[in-house]
Amino acid sequence: MKTSLIFAAALALAPLSFASDHRDHRGADAPTPIATTGYVRAIDADGKRLTIEHDAIPALNWPSMTMRFAYENDETIQDITAGSKVKFDFIQKGRVSLIQNISTVPAEAE
Ligand SMILES: [Cu+2]
Numbered sequence: 001m002k003t004s005l006i007f008a009a010a011l012a013l014a015p016l017s018f019a020s021d022h023r024d025h026r027g028a029d030a031p032t033p034i035a036t037t038g039y040v041r042a043i044d045a046d047g048k049r050l051t052i053e054h055d056a057i058p059a060l061n062w063p064s065m066t067m068r069f070a071y072e073n074d075e076t077i078q079d080i081t082a083g084s085k086v087k088f089d090f091i092q093k094g095r096v097s098l099i100q101n102i103s104t105v106p107a108e109a110e
Helices: 002-026
Strands: 034-044 049-054 065-070 084-093 096-104
Touching: none
Parallel strands: 065 096
Antiparallel strands: 034 049, 034 084, 049 065, 084 096
C-alpha cells in the first residue's frame, strides 16, 4: 500500500519535473519569445528592420502600435512583403525587438 502511494506520487510529480528541466535547459537568462500578429507596413532590407503594425501584446503591456522590429537573416523574411498579414514571435534584447520567426497569415484565416 505504501509503495503504491509513493509510486502514484512520483507519477503525479513527473510532469512538473520535466517542465522545470526544460526551463533549465533554455538557460535562466533566455528571453521568452512573445507571439503576436500584425501587418507589415515597410521593409528596410539594408537596416534589417520591418515596420509592423502589431496587435496589442498583453504580456508586455503594449497597446497595438506601429513600430520597427529587427531580424538577423534575410531568410527569416523571405516570404514577407509590405502589406502582408503576419504572425511572428520576437524577443526583447535591450531596446531591440528581434524577430525569431515570421510567416504570412492567409486571408481566409483571418
Ligand atoms: Cu510595439
